[in-house]
Amino acid sequence: MPVAVKVPEKQIAPAPVAKPVRKGARAGYVKRDVVVEKALKQKSVRRVQLPSGYKPSDKEEYMNDYQLEYFRQKLLSERDNLLTATQETINELKEEARDVGDEAERASRETENFFELRTRDRYRKLLYKIDKIIATIDDGTYGYCVDTGEEIGIKRLEGRPMAERTVDAQERWEHKKKQLGD
Known part of the structure; x- marks a missing residue:
């Protein structure tokens, strides 16, 4: 007796929903320009291998796969640099000697640490923004x-x-x- 095997149906991802865009000084949200929306829906973002020494140009189609990959790599490089700098700060603060006899030296170190931590807080916010921007590359709105x-x-x-x-x-x-x- 033959056994029936259920074959999974082809899954179709839902069409991406256009995100509302804030319009200048107007309160509320409005839809993007129809032409831009149409172009974004037709665009399929895919990862490509960049040619050696590739630089984007105005002569190419705007935000083609090569340009998107170029900017993705540029953003990921910036992200890695920020993470490295943050880790170096953490390591320096861990290794720093806390027992300083001179009050002036202690105050000086605390001030340096304060400014370093403020800088790293800016880096943290920038890392968040980079991740958000990379997501726009993935959704085709970059x-x-x-x-x-x-x-x-x-x-x-x-x-x-x-x-x-x-x-x-x-x-x-x-x-x-x-x-x-x-």
Whole structure:
């Protein structure tokens, strides 16, 4: 008697839902530009092997797989550098002698430690931001302004791969933040 074997059905992942984008000084959230949304839905982000010495160019299709991989590697390198620096600080603080006879020397060390820990706290926040940016590479939204949906631009991303906004949108955001006192 033949035995029936159940073959698993092909699983189809649900289509990604467009994330709402904050629009400039307006309160509330709005949808991205239709053209950008359409391009993002069609794009499939895949890992590629970069050619030796690859540099992104404005002549290529914007945020193609090579550019995304280039910026992913750049961000991962920055992340590794921050983690290394943080570990070095932890090791230095562990090895530091706590028994200092001179009060002035102790105060000086405490001040140095305070500034070092503040710097490392900034690194911690930057690590969080890098992880968030890497996630945008994976979901296909990297390279597009979070406020306007416009292309940030290769030159800006080359100089600051963690940029989330175009230059104009960044200026507006900083001006608004300054006005609100944040």
